[in-house]
Amino acid sequence: DIQMTQSPPSLSAFVGDRVTITCRASQSISIYLNWYQQKPGKAPNILIYAEPSLQSGVPSRFSGSGSGTDFTLTINNLQPEDSATYYCQQSYSSPRTFGGGTKVEI
């Protein structure tokens, strides 16, 4: 199975900041990396797929980059509604696997 490692596990930032979350795969996954946002009590919501395509309706302050084993999710101009936990997920091979999550507090 491909292991997905996210860092940091949590971070605290201010409105207007830029934050970066990293995700590392245990082997190359090409561009097959997705990012999700999850708020308490809700299912995850897709932000970015097949890095770096932005899902329709997702604000442009979210962006992704990377390929191979190293990926980043960047949130520019952080907003209060961005307070959530963010997960990466590889779709290169089965079984699909997720990172451990990064909790963003604002």
Added chain:
Amino acid sequence: QVHLQQSGPGLVKPSQTLSLTCAISGDSVFSHVAAWTWIRQSPSRGLEWLGRTYYRSRWINDLAVSLKSRISINADTSKNQFSLQLSSVTPEDTAVYYCARELGNSYGYWGQGTLVTVSS
């Protein structure tokens, strides 16, 4: 607009079988491009992919190896839904269970989630 509606009990006794159903609207379980997936989430295991079923001229099941002896995922074509069965459950199987549609290698639609507690 795709909608996934989950149903099933929230409490299961140890050693029994967990059964959940996911009703699909706005798409077909026979889709040749989608895969119908179950994922669970717990504090100890995080988000854990359980398996998927999909139709590509025949039904294909792709299941988590760690659960293969206990899990089954099946499509009910008459009701346009799919189901999860997990046998011989233990408290370790306590989690929020989600169904989801995989399309284009990502999960754009999810069910509402079902907290399943394994307890006597």
